[in-house]
Amino acid sequence: MKALQYRTIGAAPEVVEVETPEPGPGQVRLKVTAAGVCHSDSFIMSLPEEQYIYGLPLTLGHEGAGVVDKLGDGVTGLEVGTSVAVYGPWGCGHCYACAQGHENYCERAGELGIAPPGLGAPGAMAEYMIVDDPRHLVPLGDLDPVQNVSLTDAGLTPYHAIKGSVAKLVPGSVAVVIGAGGLGHVGIQILRAISPATVVALDLSEHKLELATDVGAHHAFLSDESAVEKVRALTGGRGATAVFDFVGMQPTMDLGAKMVAVGGDQVMVGVGTGSLPVGFLDRPFESQVRAPYWGYRSELFEVLDLARTGAVHVETEVFSLDDAPKAYEKLHDGTLRGRAVIVP
Template sequence: MKAVQYREIGKGPEVVEIDTPEPGPGQIRLKVTAAGLCHSDWFLMDLPEEQYAYPLPLTLGHEGVGVVDMLGDGVEGVEIGGSYAIYGPWGCGQCHACSKGAENYCPYAAEMGIAPPGLGAPGAMAEYVIIDDKRHLIPLGDLDPVETVSLTDAGLTPYHAITAAEHKLRPGSTAVVIGVGGLGHVGVQIIRAISGAKVIALDVSDEKLELATEVGAHHTVISDENAADRVRELTGGLGADAVFDFVGMQPTLDLSRAVVAVDGYIHIVGIGGGTLATGFFSTPFGAAVRAPYWGTRSELREVLDLAREGSVGVHVERYSIDDAVEAYAKLHKGTVRGRAVVVPNEA
């Protein structure tokens, strides 16, 4: 089968032919109908050799949906031919966090060698993918796979971050979204769907700010040296009740600190490598800084329900698996509008 793999440090992704996997006991094989590209893939591929901790070659793709085509021994309750979304942050399945469906915060996964597909385990950027357990499959129903696949990360991650600050997003409050790319443009929609907050979107790209307006931002601000003053003006000098930084670089974290209100929240969602000190004389009184990770199984169901009712959608650029390297190049350059999606089994 064809797969998109990272095979050599510093070389980027390649389209290769590998053996089609067979499911073992308790496992499920999906024929992949769509796989999403993510900046996290490039974060991984840009790591120097001394920091890279994943197996090579690695089949990419931690956003995936597909149709069940083969079951391993002992699997019940999964429909052959059924369409499913993959819940990515796999955990041990037994601890307190996993028992709540919060496998994204499993404290034992790493030491047990359990890794998400595409971020350690073979991912969905291939014609077929193996799922370790049926609990990691969420029925897709009548949702379109290509339009939906990115919600498994680009929807679930902002949803988890935003709902954790939902009590701050009362009517009359302000939420700032920094970075209106693959995750941020979905984040704007989620805030609008579940709260009465005013949304101010910031980005360095005019095109991405146009997208922010299209998906519901009340105000857009170019992210330059005047951005903090502009946000303060739009909030009557008070600042934002919640700031969601979907970039995570040092300049955006500094901007987050400059625009957050007293007793506000800063949620660092992007993995741009910046750090933010907090405490007296650093952040406003009562301000909380948090770095949420991915989301829970039940939250993925809720995100798909929002998509089903038309409250949340993803702007998608579609590619064949043969064009996946080109798609990754565009992602690296920051020229993807919304989210790039590969369709591995497209005729």
């Protein structure tokens, strides 16, 4: 079968022929229908050799959807031919966090060598993939896998981040989204769907600000120093109730820190290299800094239900598996509108 693999440190991913995998006991094989391209992939492929921990060769793709193709011994409750999405942050299934469906915070994944698909385990950018356990499959029903596969991360990650602040997003509150790209444009829609907050989008790209407005942002400003005063003007000087940073670089973190309100949240969603000082005199009183990771399995059901109602959709550009390296080039160049999806 064909697969897109990262094979050499510092090199571009390659489309190669590999052996079609067979499911072991308790595993499920999917015939992949769609796989999403993510900045996290670019991040891990940019790591120097001494920091890279994901193994080589690595079949990419931690956003996956497919049709159940073959069941390993002992698997019950699934039918061949069922259309499913893959819940990516796999855990042990037995620790306290996993018992709550919070496998993204599994206490033993590192110890046991459990890794998400595309981030250590073979991912979805292939004609077939192995899912370690049927509990990591969520039925898609009548949802189009190509249009919705990115919700497994680009929807689930902002949803989880926003739900952590949703109690503060009361009428009259302001939520700022920094970075209106693949995750950010979905985050804007989620904010509009589950909160009454006024949503402000910030980005350096005019076409991404246009996308932000198209998907529901009330205001869209360039992500520069002038944005601080614009946000404070919208709030009578108080500042933003919540700032969701989908970039995570030092300039965006510094910008967010200047506009968050007393008692507000600054939430680091993007996999960047920025950091913030946290001390009694460094932050507005009662403000919080959070760095959530991915989302809960139950929340993926909720995100897919939002898609079924039409409240959330992903702007997508579709590429064949052979053209998948071009998708990463466009991602690197910042020329994608929304999210790239690979269709084997």
